[in-house]
Amino acid sequence: MAVSISSVALAGTNPTSFVEIGTCGTSLAAGASCSLYVGFKPASAAALSATLNVTDNATGSPQHVTLTGSGTAAPILKLSATSLAFPTTLHGKTSTTKAVTLTNSGTAIMTLSSITLKGTNPTDFVELNTCGPTLAPAAACTAYIAFKPAAAGAFTATLSITDNGASSPQSVALSGTGN
Numbered sequence: 489m490a491v492s493i494s495s496v497a498l499a500g501t502n503p504t505s506f507v508e509i510g511t512c513g514t515s516l517a518a519g520a521s522c523s524l525y526v527g528f529k530p531a532s533a534a535a536l537s538a539t540l541n542v543t544d545n546a547t548g549s550p551q552h553v554t555l556t557g558s559g560t561a562a563p564i565l566k567l568s569a570t571s572l573a574f575p576t577t578l579h580g581k582t583s584t585t586k587a588v589t590l591t592n593s594g595t596a597i598m599t600l601s602s603i604t605l606k607g608t609n610p611t612d613f614v615e616l617n618t619c620g621p622t623l624a625p626a627a628a629c630t631a632y633i634a635f636k637p638a639a640a641g642a643f644t645a646t647l648s649i650t651d652n653g654a655s656s657p658q659s660v661a662l663s664g665t666g667n
Contacts, residue, residue, distance in 0.1 A: 491516045492545045496524060498555075500538040505531045506555050508540060516544075530559025533595060563598035563623070563653045566591045567660060572647075574635035574664035582614065583635040588660050590619060590649065591628040598623040599652040603631055605662075607646040612637050613662050615647060623651075637666025 493514055498506050507529055512522035530536055540553040568589035577583040592598040603617050604610075614636050619629035637643055647660040 489518055491518075493542065494545075495541075495543045497541050497543075498538050499541055500555075502531065502536040503538045505529060505536040505557065505559070506538045506540075526553075526555060528555075528557040530557060533559045533561040561596035562594050563592050563596045563625070563651065564594035565598060565623075565649065565651055565653045565655060565658055566593045567649075567658060569660060571661040571663070572633060574662070576665045576667050577635050577637055579637045579639050579666040581636070583664065585632045585634045588631045588633065588647065589628050590623065590631065592623040592625055594653065595625050597625070601650040601652070601656075603647070603649050605645050606648045606659075607644060607662075609643040610645045612643040612664070612666070613645045613647075631660075633660075633662060635662075635664035635666075637664060640666050642666075 493512055496510055498508055507527045508524060510524040512524060516522055526540060535558050538555045540555060541550045543550040572586045574583045599622055600619055603619060605613050605615050614634045615631060617631040623629060631647060633647060642665050645662045647662060648657050650657040
């Protein structure tokens with residue numbers, strides 16, 4: 489006899505910390521099988537649990553599978569600015585510097601893979617930073633950026649920061665006009 493599946497759902501204490509992907513349709517022939525895959529995406533650094541419920545017309549419905557997992561601490565990079573606009577600067581000269589503070593507001597050590605200039609005109613900007621390869625929780629470092637246009641015109645670039653945080657890479661838009 490075929491089994492009719494009316495729903496597959498996550499429930500319990502922390503259902504949003506799990507994700508379900510299945511290959512089961514609404515009917516399962518006698519002797520056949522299908523697969524339900526469950527992933528863990530912790531919402532916090534804690535012990536988390538949920539239940540996978542399969543509602544069908546079989547004896548004992550709904551069927552329950554208990555899900556548990558432990559989320560780990562994560563680094564979170566906060567930037568003091570997401571854009572910097574530089575004053576008009578004579579081409580060949582360097583503007584005054586502007587600073588962007590990078591702060592690890594998470595609870596785990598952050599690994600900084602790279603801090604680079606990218607985008608349309610990265611060579612028209614200069615970057616120097618005080619950041620090491622890691623950033624402890626609550627610690628901060630600073631990236632200093634200056635505008636050094638090679639010619640007259642409008643220039644843009646991006647300061648790109650790559651790290652082991654969930655929001656990586658992060659960027660700061662840079663703009664300036666050379667005259």
